[in-house]
Amino acid sequence: MVLVLVAYLLISLNKVTSKNSSYHFLNLFGVLGIGINVFIQKAWPVFALECIWAIIAVVSLFIIHSRKKAYNDDFPLFSLSKHSNKAKVTDTTPPSQINTALAVFFSLNS
Secondary structure, eight states: OHHHHHHHHHHHTTSSOTTOHHHHHHHHHHHHHHHHHHHHTTOHHHHHHHHHHHHHHHHHHHHHHHSOOSSOSSSTTEEEOTTOSSEEEOSOOOOHHHHHHHHHHHHHOO
16 A cells, blocks of 8 residues: 555656656555455455556556667666667666655565
């Protein structure tokens, strides 16, 4: 649930966009956690909602990653050179907010 809230917070603060794969990964993993919980509790209407939410996240990730580009904006650590098919490491780092969100999530679950 924390990941879903973090995704909502980041998109509300314009730190990520719906075209950013980080947003959809946060939603997907958050929904999977909630979905497991409601499945165990046999809350079928909520489980159905979580399944639909997960499908939307997976489809969105597929659309984002199936776009043909000369370089990959969604993973700024790696980009493709226009003159080569080899990936090269760039100086950019992933958003610190995502790293913080994942650190909070894993510290709460340990």
